[in-house]
Amino acid sequence: METLSESLAFGGTQGxxxxxxxxxxxxxxxxxYMPPHAKGTRLPVLWYLSGLTCSHANVTDKGxxxxxxxxHGIIFIAPDTSPRGEDVPNDDDxxxxxxxxxxxxxxxxxxxxNFRMRSYIEDELPALIAREFPAADxxxxxxxGHSMGGHGALTIALRNPxxxxxxxxxxxxxxxxxxxxxxxxxxxxxxxxxxxxAEYDACAxxxxxxxxxxxxxxxxxxxxxLAEQLKPALLERACAEAGIDLSLRxxxxxxxxxxxxxxxxxxxxxxxxxxx
Amino acid sequence: METLSESLAFGGTQGxxxxxxxxxxxxxxxxxYMPPHAKGTRLPVLWYLSGLTCSHANVTDKGxxxxxxxxHGIIFIAPDTSPRGEDVPNDDDxxxxxxxxxxxxxxxxxxxxNFRMRSYIEDELPALIAREFPAADxxxxxxxGHSMGGHGALTIALRNPxxxxxxxxxxxxxxxxxxxxxxxxxxxxxxxxxxxxAEYDACAxxxxxxxxxxxxxxxxxxxxxLAEQLKPALLERACAEAGIDLSLRxxxxxxxxxxxxxxxxxxxxxxxxxxx
Numbered sequence: 001m002e003t004l005s006e007s008l009a010f011g012g013t014q015g016x017x018x019x020x021x022x023x024x025x026x027x028x029x030x031x032x033y034m035p036p037h038a039k040g041t042r043l044p045v046l047w048y049l050s051g052l053t054c055s056h057a058n059v060t061d062k063g064x065x066x067x068x069x070x071x072h073g074i075i076f077i078a079p080d081t082s083p084r085g086e087d088v089p090n091d092d093d094x095x096x097x098x099x100x101x102x103x104x105x106x107x108x109x110x111x112x113x114n115f116r117m118r119s120y121i122e123d124e125l126p127a128l129i130a131r132e133f134p135a136a137d138x139x140x141x142x143x144x145g146h147s148m149g150g151h152g153a154l155t156i157a158l159r160n161p162x163x164x165x166x167x168x169x170x171x172x173x174x175x176x177x178x179x180x181x182x183x184x185x186x187x188x189x190x191x192x193x194x195x196x197x198a199e200y201d202a203c204a205x206x207x208x209x210x211x212x213x214x215x216x217x218x219x220x221x222x223x224x225x226l227a228e229q230l231k232p233a234l235l236e237r238a239c240a241e242a243g244i245d246l247s248l249r250x251x252x253x254x255x256x257x258x259x260x261x262x263x264x265x266x267x268x269x270x271x272x273x274x275x276x
Numbered sequence: 277m278e279t280l281s282e283s284l285a286f287g288g289t290q291g292x293x294x295x296x297x298x299x300x301x302x303x304x305x306x307x308x309y310m311p312p313h314a315k316g317t318r319l320p321v322l323w324y325l326s327g328l329t330c331s332h333a334n335v336t337d338k339g340x341x342x343x344x345x346x347x348h349g350i351i352f353i354a355p356d357t358s359p360r361g362e363d364v365p366n367d368d369d370x371x372x373x374x375x376x377x378x379x380x381x382x383x384x385x386x387x388x389x390n391f392r393m394r395s396y397i398e399d400e401l402p403a404l405i406a407r408e409f410p411a412a413d414x415x416x417x418x419x420x421g422h423s424m425g426g427h428g429a430l431t432i433a434l435r436n437p438x439x440x441x442x443x444x445x446x447x448x449x450x451x452x453x454x455x456x457x458x459x460x461x462x463x464x465x466x467x468x469x470x471x472x473x474a475e476y477d478a479c480a481x482x483x484x485x486x487x488x489x490x491x492x493x494x495x496x497x498x499x500x501x502l503a504e505q506l507k508p509a510l511l512e513r514a515c516a517e518a519g520i521d522l523s524l525r526x527x528x529x530x531x532x533x534x535x536x537x538x539x540x541x542x543x544x545x546x547x548x549x550x551x552x
Contacts, residue, residue: 008498009535064340066538222284259285262342 001132004029010070011036016056017132023116023124024083030125031060033076035069037135044140044276045075045129046166046269049121049156051147052181053099055080059146062258068266072273075136079125081148083114095181096188102176103152104200106189115189118200122156142166142272146261147225148173148181150217154202154235158210166275168216168268170261171223174235175203181229203238214245216271218264220254277408280305286346287312292332293408299392299400300359306401307336309352311345313411320416320552321351321405322442322545325397325432327423328457329375331356335422338534344542348549351412355401357424359390371457372464378452379428380476382465391465394476398432418442418548422537423506424449424457426493430478430511434486442551444492444544446537447499450511451479457505479514490521492547494540496530 004016012035021028056078069076082101089110091097101117129136143164145153150172157167176182177197186197198204219232239246254260280292288311297304324335332354345352358377365386367373377393405412419440421429426448433443452458453473462473474480495508515522530536
């Protein structure tokens with residue numbers, strides 16, 4: 001693992017790191033904020049999965065998470081959203097291909113060799129974190145994310161309920177099987193058999209019996225993607241039918257940008273801190 | 277004035293605006309955060325002047341000022357650092373020309389026609405703000421800035437002590453007459469007569485009798501520009517000799533980046549709020 005940058009922030013260290021990923025076959029970059037802590041202390045980890053077009057950099061620059069993570073003593077990790085590079089397949093659509101990995105393990109060509117973000121986030125990157133950051137206590141993990149990353153957070157948590165003690169999301173894609181972004185991506189990465197899509201759809205996973213503890217979701221009601229792509233009502237219905245304790249907060253006047261995410265970031269960190 | 281974007285953030289509105297500047301002969305872009313407030317309320321204004329290579333966007337993305345401005349009810353304005361455009365003179369050095377206006381009114385060619393950031397910040401932009409944002413109470417103004425923008429904040433405040441009830445700076449260039457960045461810029465914009473430079477040098481202005489109320493300066497001691505370019509000791513000596521109440525806080529381990537600025541931003545906003 002290579003350190004690209006480290007800089008003191010709110011008493012802790014904001015770092016950006018790169019490593020060669022066996023899973024994606026590419027170099028992968030992520031950011032990690034290590035809050036101030038006494039030597040030898042072990043700290044809980046909050047994963048933040050980013051949305052379409054984003055890399056680790058968007059939330060690192062604009063997410064305003066460091067103050068709250070320093071206060072609560074939480075490590076904040078922001079992975080990339082896909083493998084990248086000239087040798088990696090891509091698409092002209094910004095909602096598919098590089099920057100749009102949808103947190104799936106692709107099975108279709110030409111994506112299958114590199115687009116394995118499920119395994120990267122679920123297995124390879126946590127193992128790297130455990131090796132490289134001994135302060136990270138992986139017995140205490142939470143996960144959150146924005147938009148496509150909110151979808152990632154929900155589906156990864158639903159498939160791994162023992163791993164995550166805290167789950168939340170900002171404007172998640174509630175059901176990729178039920179929106180144009182998701183249908184294109186799942187068809188492209190997994191092929192036309194929709195039965196294979198269900199393990200990457202929060203609402204389908206819940207309908208099949210997957211369960212979560214309490215779930216916090218913030219959603220701006222002025223979000224331009226709300227009606228066509230995000231569809232929080234589908235998640236609300238799925239949680240209601242399954243008895244999942246969803247706090248869906250419709251935030252009046254907020255859009256889909258980091259002005260929305262940063263406004264409510266400290267709430268999500270406090271939510272995680274209370275459970276970690 | 278044209279609205280480029282407006283987005284709800286921390287209950288207020290983060291906007292980016294563009295207008296045709298008579299002073300610079302170009303379009304100029306700035307950002308303005310309007311905190312939540314009751315209709316008819318008038319609010320104090322905090323100007324934030326940015327550093328070399330920056331536009332309004334750097335602090336708008338990375339400055340983490342919105343939460344504190346919302347709490348204290350302060351309007352936050354981030355202008356650009358120079359005129360820009362294909363028809364505007366430039367230089368290969370990132371510390372001179374576009375993105376590096378040094379808050380002077382240039383007298384030398386080819387800069388004199390456009391590089392008039394002193395008049396832009398002191399006169400034209402405040403007049404525009406007064407017209408376009410009636411909630412802005414220009415009887416209550418504070419000013420701060422980072423690096424070259426810290427130099428701008430100090431010199432503009434020293435020349436206009438009646439206008440600014442609050443002054444602070446992050447890692448300011450304390451004396452452009454005494455560092456390579458400043459010497460190149462002042463020579464380029466003003467010509468070789470150093471007597472003309474003094475009104476753009478905080479330490480020289482203080483030596484000539486200019487005064488300020490209390491002044492807050494934060495400076496990281498791991499800042500790579502500290503010894504050669506920023507030289508806070510010169511400001512400390514000038515303030516001591518003049519009896520100016522300087523709080524110079526050397527911040528252990530902090531660098532020159534927005535990780536430093538954002539960490540202490542809320543302190544500077546609280547400093548301004550206490551005086552506005």
